[in-house]
Structures are given as structure tokens and as C-alpha cells.
Amino acid sequence: MTSAQITFLILAGIAAISAIGVVALNSPVRSALVLVVNFFVLAFLYFSLGAQLLGITQILVYAGAIMVLFLFVIMLLNLGNTNSAIQKKDGKPLIGIICGIGLFGLIASQIILPMGPRGQTAGAAPGYGSPQAVGYTLFTNYAWAFEITSILLLVGIVGSILLAKRRLKS
Amino acid sequence: MADWIQGLHPALQATIRVLLFVVPILLIVPALIWWERRLLSWMQDRIGPNRVGPFGLLQPIADGVKLFFKEDITPAGVDRKIYFIAPALALFPAFAIGGTLPWGPDYGLYGLLTPIANVDIGILYILAISSLGAYGVVVSGYASNNKYSLMGGLRASAQLISYELGMGVSIAAIVMAAGSLRLTDIVNEQAKALWGFVPWLQNWFIFTPFGFLAAVVFIICVIAETNRAPFDLPEAENELIAGYHTEYSSMKFAVFFMGEYAVMFLFGGVFAALFLGGYNLLPLNYMAIGESVPALKGLMGALEGINYWGAPLWFLLKCALGITFFIWLRATLPRLRYDQLMSLGWKTLLPVAVANFIVVAIWIMCTRLYGPAGGFAAGGAAILLLVVLYLNWMNANKKNFPALSSREIELVSGQVPERRGIKMVDG
Numbered sequence: 001m002t003s004a005q006i007t008f009l010i011l012a013g014i015a016a017i018s019a020i021g022v023v024a025l026n027s028p029v030r031s032a033l034v035l036v037v038n039f040f041v042l043a044f045l046y047f048s049l050g051a052q053l054l055g056i057t058q059i060l061v062y063a064g065a066i067m068v069l070f071l072f073v074i075m076l077l078n079l080g081n082t083n084s085a086i087q088k089k090d091g092k093p094l095i096g097i098i099c100g101i102g103l104f105g106l107i108a109s110q111i112i113l114p115m116g117p118r119g120q121t122a123g124a125a126p127g128y129g130s131p132q133a134v135g136y137t138l139f140t141n142y143a144w145a146f147e148i149t150s151i152l153l154l155v156g157i158v159g160s161i162l163l164a165k166r167r168l169k170s
Numbered sequence: 171m172a173d174w175i176q177g178l179h180p181a182l183q184a185t186i187r188v189l190l191f192v193v194p195i196l197l198i199v200p201a202l203i204w205w206e207r208r209l210l211s212w213m214q215d216r217i218g219p220n221r222v223g224p225f226g227l228l229q230p231i232a233d234g235v236k237l238f239f240k241e242d243i244t245p246a247g248v249d250r251k252i253y254f255i256a257p258a259l260a261l262f263p264a265f266a267i268g269g270t271l272p273w274g275p276d277y278g279l280y281g282l283l284t285p286i287a288n289v290d291i292g293i294l295y296i297l298a299i300s301s302l303g304a305y306g307v308v309v310s311g312y313a314s315n316n317k318y319s320l321m322g323g324l325r326a327s328a329q330l331i332s333y334e335l336g337m338g339v340s341i342a343a344i345v346m347a348a349g350s351l352r353l354t355d356i357v358n359e360q361a362k363a364l365w366g367f368v369p370w371l372q373n374w375f376i377f378t379p380f381g382f383l384a385a386v387v388f389i390i391c392v393i394a395e396t397n398r399a400p401f402d403l404p405e406a407e408n409e410l411i412a413g414y415h416t417e418y419s420s421m422k423f424a425v426f427f428m429g430e431y432a433v434m435f436l437f438g439g440v441f442a443a444l445f446l447g448g449y450n451l452l453p454l455n456y457m458a459i460g461e462s463v464p465a466l467k468g469l470m471g472a473l474e475g476i477n478y479w480g481a482p483l484w485f486l487l488k489c490a491l492g493i494t495f496f497i498w499l500r501a502t503l504p505r506l507r508y509d510q511l512m513s514l515g516w517k518t519l520l521p522v523a524v525a526n527f528i529v530v531a532i533w534i535m536c537t538r539l540y541g542p543a544g545g546f547a548a549g550g551a552a553i554l555l556l557v558v559l560y561l562n563w564m565n566a567n568k569k570n571f572p573a574l575s576s577r578e579i580e581l582v583s584g585q586v587p588e589r590r591g592i593k594m595v596d597g
Contacts, residue, residue, distance in 0.1 A: 029312055030252070036305065056294045064301025065331060071308050072327040075320060130290045131351050 007048055015041045018135060039063040051129030082085045172279045179456040184512040188287045191268050195432050198486075200561035202431045205490075206497050207422050228306070232425065242420035245314070252313035257418065257425040260306025264429035267299045268436050277352040293341055294480030296440055297334070297390060300395055303433065304330040306426070307397070307404055307414045307506035311443040314417035323507070324406035329394055330511060333401075336519035337391035340384040343523070343530040344375055344444055362457070365540040370462065372453040380530045385445045387445025387523045389495070392437045393567065394515065397429065399500040438492020439485065446488050449481035527557050 018041065021034035039062040046055035127133055138146050175183060180353040204227060211218025219226035226288055244253065270292035274280030289295065303567070304327050311323020364371035365378065375381030394401040405413035415426045447453060456477070460470035477484070506514070532552045537545030 027249075029249075029309075031349060033252070033305075033309065039282065052291050053294075056291045056298050060294060060298040064298055064304075065334065068304045068327050068331055070299070071305075072313075072331075075308070075324055075327075077313055119374060131294075132290075150388060 004048065007132045008045070010043050011041050011048065015045065016133050028099070032070050032074055035070075039067065046129075053129055053131045053134045055129075091101065174281060175279075175282045177398060183282070184286070187283055190274070190283055191271075192259050193287055194263055195265065195435065198435065199428050199431045200234065203230045203233075204437060205428075205493070206431075206500075209494065209497050210501050232313065237424040240420040240462070242422065245316075245417050245587055247315040248358040248417065249313040249315065252309055253417075254422075256306055257311035257422045257429075259309055260303075260371055261425050261429040261432075263299045263303040263306070264432040264436070267433060268294055268439065269299070270353050271436065271439050271443060272354050272357060272448060273439070275478060276358070278478070280478075280481060287352055288352065293345060293351050293356070293444075296353075297338055297341065300337075300433075300437075301330065301334055310418065311404075311414040312427070314414070318410040319414050322404040322406075322410050322416075326414065327399060329397075329401065329511060329515075331405065332515040333391040333394035333519070336387055336523050337395065339520065339523035339527055340391065341444065342385040343380055343384045343527045346530050346534060347375065347378070347380065348499045353443050355445055358446045361450065363455070363458070364453070365546075366537065366571055369458040370455055372447055372450060372455055374447040374453050375444065378454070378551075380533065381445060383522065383526045385441070387519050387526070388399040388442060388444070389512070390514075390519060392441065393496065393499065394511070396434050396437060396496075398430075398434065398496055400505050401511060402505060403508060403511060416459070434493055434496055435489050438489040438496075440530055441492050442485060442488035450483045451477055451480065451484040451487075498533055506550060529553055529556070532551065 015038055018034045018038040022031050022038065025031045025034060039058060043058040043063070046052075046058060151160040175186065176184075206225065207229070208218045219229040222228040223233045233275065244250070269286045270289060272285040272288070274283075275286045276288065285292075287295075305329075307326035308323040311321075311326070315321070332362040344356065348356040350356060350359070360453050361370055362373050363369040364373045366373070371377075376385050397404050403413075404410075405411075412417070415423055418426060442448060454473075456470040456474040460467040529549055529552045533545045533549035536548035540548075
């Protein structure tokens with residue numbers, strides 16, 4: 001095994017275990033913390049693929065901002081441990097497991113089959129995931145998509161302000 | 171020396187770089203605590219610790235020994251696993267934040283020793299790691315199972331998210347001016363001619379109008395991010411006892427303490443790298459001066475050498491300057507109220523940073539098109555336009571509260587006590 005494969009196995013292993021922990025743990029705060037670990041390790045997987053900007057954005061946005069907000073809300077509502085999902089004896093867990101395995105198989109088949117039995121050595125061109133490369137692509141080939149996405153985000157911001165705004169009397 | 175380092179395995183080289191960064195910080199933290207206590211006591215007209223060693227220099231070591239041998243109490247109601255992890259979560263970002271911070275020039279011997287990783291995303295890395303700093307506080311507040319600690323954690327998470335934005339946008343202006351996210355590039359950019367036309371001085375970003383504004387916004391956001399006074403609401407001692415670390419004792423408390431000082435020190439370094447020319451002692455371009463005044467060429471060469479070889483020392487000096495500023499603020503300003511904190515972050519710092527960002531964009535564009543003079547004219551015009559727009563907006567939204575003509579209170583009906591220097595108001 002090459003060192004790259006060992007790195008991948010360690011990172012992917014932690015990511016998979018923490019992903020299971022998110023759904024398996026009872027305490028919402030613990031689930032959220034394990035999700036932070038998952039996001040953090042995913043960022044390292046991106047780094048190992050040469051996508052620096054994507055990886056650091058993953059930490060900055062998901063681990064650093066969104067998950068802090070999640071924790072904030074969980075702590076504000078003071079959610080205790082929940083056993084409802086386990087106590088209910090309906091078919092939900094079974095259906096969930098079957099769908100999960102199905103999705104896994106679908107994605108894995110799309111990745112493993114094209115590679116052939118020997119696998120492929122992945123190699124990104126130097127400077128592939130750098131801020132310059134990403135910025136250049138975003139503002140040339142995908143300028144329209146980028147602008148439309150930013151308008152969508154703007155609408156989202158305005159909408160959230162409208163929802164949060166106090167109603168004026170009159 | 172340089173050849174020997176280059177001959178080593180890359181992993182060993184990286185280890186050397188990490189050790190050269192982390193060990194000095196570990197050694198410097200006690201000195202910082204001593205400096206804070208002495209300086210604060212001097213500013214507040216007290217004596218401060220002066221018994222252990224000369225000038226109380228050994229006091230932090232004595233405190234460390236005390237904390238180490240103290241009984242480590244774990245309260246009964248805590249969430250044990252998270253309670254134990256929290257101090258580590260607080261310490262990790264404090265040390266990891268310097269991963270891309272250069273403490274020396276990026277050429278010659280220092281180029282091999284610093285920064286730990288000279289990556290494309292240098293400043294984004296620092297932002298990302300500093301945003302992880304919230305977890306230590308939030309998680310310890312939750313795990314302590316104490317309502318005051320929980321309040322501290324809640325305040326910390328809200329505060330960090332609010333001030334991250336202003337910080338990010340103020341840095342974005344600098345990144346645009348430097349044209350790179352890499353910290354060594356940002357430092358090198360500041361070694362160029364001041365404002366593009368004064369070759370003898372260096373273009374430290376704090377000397378440029380937009381850089382100064384960005385520096386002010388950045389330093390305020392940094393103080394809020396590190397939970398220092400006047401933004402220390404998460405640990406406000408008279409409201410929340412000590413906030414998130416109320417339930418921590420012994421070494422676990424010491425770890426929080428250490429993390430707080432390390433992160434302050436390193437943010438001083440980040441400020442130096444972004445605004446104060448990094449490792450350069452003085453904003454002088456020695457080579458340019460030597461060329462203009464041939465008589466000084468030898469002296470300037472020697473000064474350049476001193477500037478190069480003393481780089482770590484100059485960088486440490488700037489970090490110390492930063493931390494002194496932090497202590498000065500702590501001694502000067504009272505703690506903000508929570509609503510003041512939020513309105514400062516969202517309604518003042520963020521708009522100012524965004525306006526600064528727009529001005530920098532206009533300035534860069536016009537400098538490229540019309541040269542430095544055109545750039546300054548356009549930047550000045552943009553600032554003027556923004557100020558006029560802001561004043562108009564203020565006028566349009568003026569609230570019609572009756573202005574108080576006097577703050578006197580009528581104690582006895584009809585008789586307002588006359589005071590020195592205060593004129594009585596009719597009606």
C-alpha cells in the first residue's frame with residue numbers, strides 16, 4: 001500500500017465512523033460534535049486530492065460556521081436525549097438501512113466499475129484546486145451559474161430577514 | 171545549515187518547522203501572563219505580583235506548579251466525555267492557527283524554517299482555524315451542566331459568528347490589495363514602494379487609508395474572537411461567574427488559560443503579517459535608499475543584514491506589541507452590553523468593512539488604468555460618495571425622538587438644583 005492509500009484509509013475510516021455516529025448517538029449535542037469531526041476529516045480528504053480551496057472552505061463554512069449555529073440552536077432549545085427513534089417499532093429503520101445499502105451500492109458501482117480491476121492512479125495537475133484556478137473557472141465558464149446562485153442566496157437572506165422581522169403594529 | 175536541512179526527509183523538515191513554532195509559544199505563554207498582570211497593575215495603579223523572583227518574574231511558574239498539583243474536581247452532573255475533550259478543543263486552534271504564519275523572510279535559511287506550510291490558502295486557513303475556536307468554549311459550556319456556563323457558551327457562539335464576518339471582509343480588502351491569499355506574498359507585497367511612488371519606504375498596509383480602516387475593523391473583530399475585554403461576555407465574571415470555565419479546575423483550567431494567551435499572541439502575529447509588514451523591523455527599503463544616496467550604501471547593506479537575521483526577533487516584537495494593545499484595551503474599556511456587542515458587529519463593523527472592500531476594488535481598478543494618482547482620486551471620490559450616501563440615509567431614517575435638553579431630575583417639585591457650569595433650561 002502506498003502512503004497515499006494509507007492516508008485515505010485512515011481519513012475515510014474516521015469519516016465513515018463519525019458519519020455512523022451522527023445517526024447512532026442519542027444525545028443531539030454529541031451527534032452534532034461527531035458531525036463536526038466528519039466535516040473536518042472530509043476537508044482533509046479534499047486536501048489529499050489537491051483541492052485546497054474546497055477543503056478550507058469546507059472547514060470555514062461547515063465546521064466553523066454552520067455547525068456552530070447548529071450547536072447554538074441545540075443548546076438554546078436545550079434538547080435532551082431522545083429515545084423515540086429507537087422505541088418506535090415501525091419499519092423506518094429497516095427501510096432506512098435498505099435504502100442506505102442501495103445508495104451505497106449505486107454510488108460504489110459508478111466509481112469502482114469504470115476503474116477496472118486494477119484501479120487508477122489519480123493525479124491532479126499542479127495548481128488544480130488553487131484559489132486562482134477555482135476563481136478563474138467560476139468567473140469565466142460558470143459566470144452565469146455563479147451570478148444566479150448569488151441571487152438565490154440573496155433571496156434567501158432577504159427571506160430570512162422578513163421571517164425574523166418583528167411585525168409592526170398598524 | 172541550509173544544505174543540511176534540505177537534505178533531510180520532508181517529514182523531518184516539517185517536524186523541525188512545527189517544533190520551531192510551537193515550542194517558543196509554549197515558553198512564551200508564562201511570560202505573557204506575567205506581562206499582562208504587571209502591565210495591568212501598573213495601568214490600574216496597583217502593585218501586582220512582585221514577590222516570587224525579581225519583579226515577580228517567577229510568579230507564572232509558581233502558579234503553574236500550583237495548578238498542576240491542585241485537586242482536579244469533576245462535578246457530578248457533567249457530561250464526562252465532552253467535559254474532558256473540551257479543553258483540548260480549546261487548545262487545538264490556539265496552536266494550529268500559526269500553521270501558515272511566516273515569522274521570517276521566505277528566502278534563504280528562514281525560507282526553509284518558516285512558515286510551517288506555505289500554501290496558497292494561507293489567510294483562509296487562519297480564518298478557518300480561528301472559527302473552530304468557538305468549539306472549546308461552546309462545548310465546555312454545554313458539558314459543565316451549569317446554567318451560567320451554558321449562557322457563556324451561547325454568548326460565545328453568537329459572538330464568534332457575528333464577528334467572523336467583519337473580520338473576513340476586512341481581510342478580503344487586504345487580500346485584494348495584495349493580490350494573493352498566501353501570507354508570504356502579502357508580506358512581500360508590503361515591502362514594495364509606499365503608495366506605489368515613494369521607493370524609500372515600505373508599503374505597510376496600515377499606512378494606506380483602506381489598510382488602516384481594515385486594520386481597525388480587524389483588530390476589533392480579533393478582540394471579540396479571542397473573548398478579551400471589552401468583549402469578554404462569555405466569561406463575564408460579575409454576570410456568569412466565569413462563564414464557560416466555571417466548572418473547570420486544576421490543569422484543565424490552565425489549558426483554557428494557555429489557549430487564550432497563545433491565540434492572542436498569534437493573532438498579534440497575524441496582525442503584524444497583514445498590516446505591519448511582517449518580519450521587517452522598520453518600514454524602510456534599505457536597497458532603494460542605498461541607491462539614491464551612494465554614501466549610505468554600506469550602512470544600508472549592514473542594516474538590511476540585521477533586518478534579515480533578526481527577523482524572528484522583530485516578529486516577536488510585533489506580536490508583543492499586539493498583546494500589549496490587548497492589555498491596554500482591557501485596562502481602559504468597560505465591558506459592552508450584549509445588544510451593544512451585536513449592534514457593533516452587525517451594524518457598524520460589517521458595513522464599514524464592506525464599504526472599505528468596495529473602495530479598495532475601485533482604487534485597484536483605477537490604479538491599473540490611470541496610475542497611482544488616478545487610483546487615489548477615484549478612491550477618495552468613492553469614500554466621499556459613500557459618506558454622502560450614509561449621511562443621506564441617516565437623515566431619511568432619523569427617528570423623531572424628542573431631544574432631551576437637560577439630564578437634570580426634578581427632586582423637589584418646581585425646584586431643580588442649580589449646578590456649577592450647567593445652565594438651567596427653560597420649560
